[in-house]
Amino acid sequence: MNQTAVLGFPRIGEKRELKTALENYWKGNTSLNELTDVASELRLKHWNLQRNAGIKTVAVNDFSFYDNTLDLMVALGAQPERFRDIADETQHYFTMARGDETHTAMEMTKWFNTNYHTIVPELHKTFEFGAINAKKILGEFKEAKDNGFQGSIQLIGPITFLGLSRCDKEVTLALFDPLLGQYNKLLGAIIALDKNVEIVMHEPSLSIGIDTQVLSLLKIAYERLGTLSQNLSVATYFEHSCEATAVLVHTPIKGLVLDFVHGVKNSDSLESLGKSDKHVTIGIIDGRNVWKNNLQQSLKTLEYIETYIPKERLTIGVSCSLLHVPYSLKHEENLDTNVKELLAFAQEKLDELSLLGKAFFSHETIPFPSHPKAAVDEAVQNRLGALNPNDFKRSHPFSVRQMSARDTFDLPPLPTTTIGSFPQTAEVRKVRQEFKKGLISKETYEETMKKMIASCVAFQESIDLDVLVHGEFERNDMVEYFGEQLNGFAFSQNGWVQSYGSRCVKPPLLYGDVSRPHPMTLNWSLYAQSLTDRPMKGMLTGPVTILNWSFVRDDQPRSVTAMQIALAIRDEVNDLQRAGITMIQVDEAAFKEGYPLRRENRSAYEKWALESFLLSTAVADKETQIHTHMCYSEFTDIIKTIEAMDADVISIETSRSGNRLLQIFKETGYTQEVGPGVYDIHSPRIPSVEEMEQQIYLLLEVLPSSQLWINPDCGLKTRGWSETEAALRNMVEATKAVRETL
Ligand code: GLN
Ligand code: ZN
Numbered sequence: 201m202n203q204t205a206v207l208g209f210p211r212i213g214e215k216r217e218l219k220t221a222l223e224n225y226w227k228g229n230t231s232l233n234e235l236t237d238v239a240s241e242l243r244l245k246h247w248n249l250q251r252n253a254g255i256k257t258v259a260v261n262d263f264s265f266y267d268n269t270l271d272l273m274v275a276l277g278a279q280p281e282r283f284r285d286i287a288d289e290t291q292h293y294f295t296m297a298r299g300d301e302t303h304t305a306m307e308m309t310k311w312f313n314t315n316y317h318t319i320v321p322e323l324h325k326t327f328e329f330g331a332i333n334a335k336k337i338l339g340e341f342k343e344a345k346d347n348g349f350q351g352s353i354q355l356i357g358p359i360t361f362l363g364l365s366r367c368d369k370e371v372t373l374a375l376f377d378p379l380l381g382q383y384n385k386l387l388g389a390i391i392a393l394d395k396n397v398e399i400v401m402h403e404p405s406l407s408i409g410i411d412t413q414v415l416s417l418l419k420i421a422y423e424r425l426g427t428l429s430q431n432l433s434v435a436t437y438f439e440h441s442c443e444a445t446a447v448l449v450h451t452p453i454k455g456l457v458l459d460f461v462h463g464v465k466n467s468d469s470l471e472s473l474g475k476s477d478k479h480v481t482i483g484i485i486d487g488r489n490v491w492k493n494n495l496q497q498s499l500k501t502l503e504y505i506e507t508y509i510p511k512e513r514l515t516i517g518v519s520c521s522l523l524h525v526p527y528s529l530k531h532e533e534n535l536d537t538n539v540k541e542l543l544a545f546a547q548e549k550l551d552e553l554s555l556l557g558k559a560f561f562s563h564e565t566i567p568f569p570s571h572p573k574a575a576v577d578e579a580v581q582n583r584l585g586a587l588n589p590n591d592f593k594r595s596h597p598f599s600v601r602q603m604s605a606r607d608t609f610d611l612p613p614l615p616t617t618t619i620g621s622f623p624q625t626a627e628v629r630k631v632r633q634e635f636k637k638g639l640i641s642k643e644t645y646e647e648t649m650k651k652m653i654a655s656c657v658a659f660q661e662s663i664d665l666d667v668l669v670h671g672e673f674e675r676n677d678m679v680e681y682f683g684e685q686l687n688g689f690a691f692s693q694n695g696w697v698q699s700y701g702s703r704c705v706k707p708p709l710l711y712g713d714v715s716r717p718h719p720m721t722l723n724w725s726l727y728a729q730s731l732t733d734r735p736m737k738g739m740l741t742g743p744v745t746i747l748n749w750s751f752v753r754d755d756q757p758r759s760v761t762a763m764q765i766a767l768a769i770r771d772e773v774n775d776l777q778r779a780g781i782t783m784i785q786v787d788e789a790a791f792k793e794g795y796p797l798r799r800e801n802r803s804a805y806e807k808w809a810l811e812s813f814l815l816s817t818a819v820a821d822k823e824t825q826i827h828t829h830m831c832y833s834e835f836t837d838i839i840k841t842i843e844a845m846d847a848d849v850i851s852i853e854t855s856r857s858g859n860r861l862l863q864i865f866k867e868t869g870y871t872q873e874v875g876p877g878v879y880d881i882h883s884p885r886i887p888s889v890e891e892m893e894q895q896i897y898l899l900l901e902v903l904p905s906s907q908l909w910i911n912p913d914c915g916l917k918t919r920g921w922s923e924t925e926a927a928l929r930n931m932v933e934a935t936k937a938v939r940e941t942l
Contacts, residue, residue, distance in 0.1 A: 202558060203514065203515040203561065204556075204557040205481055205515050206255060206517060207400065207457065207483075208521030209546060211263045212702075212704060214245075214530075217238055218242060222701070222702040226294070235265075239263065243344075247349045249547060249550055250550060251349065252550075254553075255554075256350060257352040258344060258352065259351075261336070261340050261351075261353050262354045262521060265293065266294065267318050270319045273321055275332060275386055276379070276386060277330030278323070278361075279292070283295060283303060307319070312404050313793075313796075315707070316699065316700065317700035320364060321361060321364055323375055325370065326374075332382055334390060337353060350398075353400065355402065357403040358379055358421050362379065364405075376420075383421075384428060387425060391428065391429055396430070397429075399429055399433070401435065403435065404436055404438055406434075406436045406444035407438050407439035408798060409798045415443060418448070419447050422448060423452065425453070426451045427452050430454065433453060433456060434448055434457070435457035435458075435481070436458060436459065436463070437520035438797055439465075440459070440463030440465035446469070446472065449472055454478070454479055455478050455480060458483060460483055460484050460519070461483060461485075462488065462519055463519075470509065473508065480509055482501075484517070485498075486518075487520035487522050488524050489525070489754055490543050490544065490695070490751045491542055491751075492543065492544045492548075492552070492572060493544065495555060496571065497571075511560075516553060516557050523697075525545055526545040526546065526692065526694065526697055529544070535692060535693075545695065575712055575713075577687070579715065580713040581713065583767060584763055584764065587763075591815060595822060601848055602873075604822050605825045608823055611667070611735075613905045613939055614935050615666040616665050616932050617665060617669070617909060618660075619829050619877075619912060619914050619916070620739045620915050622671035623917060628673050632645075649674055650727055652673045653724065653731075657736075664932050665734075665928065665932060667735050668735065669728075669736070670725060670728035672917065678741045678745070678789070678915075679745065679749045682746060682768075683750065685716070686715065686717075687712070688710060688713050689709065689711070689750070690708070692706060695709070707749060707751050708750040710747070710761065712753065714768055715764070716772065719775045720772055722781075725739070725776060737784065738776040739785050740772055740784065740785065742813055742816060742828065743816050744813060747765060747812075748791075765816075766816040767815065767816075769817075773826075774819045777819075777820060777823075782821075782823055782824045784817075784820065785829060786816060786817055786827070787829045788830055788845075789831040792830065795838075810845060826846075826847050826848050826849075827850070828845065828847040828850050839864050842870075843870055849872065850872065850873075851875035854876035855876075855880045855912075862874070865902070871907075874903060875910065877913030878910055878912065878931060879895070881912050881915070881919060885923075886930065887931075892931055892935075893937055910935045911931075912927070
């Protein structure tokens, strides 16, 4: 007996084969058969890897051509009505995902606290489900079987499906029964094929803390589904799900899969699990992070769990699908061995699972490799230890700083500016890549960048913007650029993880103590400032965003790592102001997405996230104006934290939601200055002068002109130059027209 299982494997492939195959197919370069062949090869390969690691029942239906929630919509007959005119099955599927000339694509949402984006079901109160379609699920199950694998079918469960749809209570209640009916039919079709088939229902929604009404729906759902199949488990992850477990142990399901990495509080359920007849899969290999498992410690945890639940009822597993980690370390020839030593990607995690399984289930002693430790940087540790409360507090209150800024910068009312980046054209990318590959010299690279900065500055002056930026041409990405220059970060060659559809990202690996060996932005900012008399905004990424968009070490609390990054950014802020750059933007684009899934953990996060922002910016003198930028507009529940960040100016995304969202700033008596985006940079559309004037007047209904800045929604890097020029020109013109009337 050696019971191990996974909830899914990265489907994009070792070399992102699925990405290539999909994109070729979308371009019309390859046939559907070629695409499905690639898919089938990938599935077989991934099942083989699982089997080689001793996993007897491999994950099936974790594969998807685009997204598992979308697949489920097809399976349940839950496709939105607006796509039902498309007869061809494949075209229908990809049009829902990507849109076409006549259909806008379906919306996406973050898959809980990961960077994977899933498609949002479009449901409404009178939604009518179509016929169920079990073809994909049964096909993949048979494919596994024909190749000698026993498959465990992975499906998103009804509570999570409804949760993702963002329906209100009324719609949820109206649709619950018909939805369950569809699940019933779908499971019926699966069981007809093989009545013993193992089915795992993914219900991460149960981990975010659910109310009694949802708990009662949960009970109804799994009373029914658990009766239908004798081999059905419910998987929760990313947090504990104790409330749900208390309900589920009294339903006829066979087992539960629980996250013991990110939901250690699941151990509170051990007693009731032990008393029940349920089988429990212990998710102990981290599916969300890239570090080696501390096998010795995991074995101890398992032995502790065994004091409650007998071995026969235990399986060892992953905390969540391995979808969220890169594929394999095999191709990382360039990684420093000390860093590589710390890592385990999906394939290596299978090996860890296998080793742990052997150690736990067999009675021999398995020698574990010793658990590696990241090197300690004493200087960083000492500096952190020596911080005092003043390091987190600006020397003067906002009112004093605001007077000083009015003196120093002498800006007109409603000052105009941008969020930082200007179009990243093919030329910009090419130059950066050539430099990275060593094809051009440092001198040539810097000269080319300077030319781009100079023309960007000249353009901004020509349209009479008040506060300028250098354009961020040197940055491939707002986190990677800083990570590459900081100690404690490493970059993989092939560490891709799926973000959505065929899109993958390669997050930095934050493995050790963070420090800044040299200034990171100073020279670019100084050069840009040398070209103009107008204020040049320095442009930095904040500690919380750097943290939230990296794979972060797990051997110390995230809060400590955040403070280390904050110190590095603080040094940069100080260098910039000493050199005369006294308007500095510290972007916290990912501040909100770092919020914990569970409400009860929020205040702890808010505390350290806030402190790390303050630590990075409070070094600013009275004369230095600190800006920040956040990529969203829902501030209602976090406004007090935003205010406490004490930025002199905050720019936010509001153009798509009008001035409604600005109300909160007024209602709470927010005093600092605000730059609500006046146009949407996510579309190439050029808003007219009149339209933006209207928008500014709307803003003025809420906040006084003395508190308002005028800027676009976000950075312009994804836009082309022609639309950028036109839109910014209109923005400045609109602002001037409004100023006349003040
Ligand atoms: N300064 C960054 C830019 O303009 C901010 C990007 C972001 O908020 N995502 O690109
Ligand atoms: Zn933004």
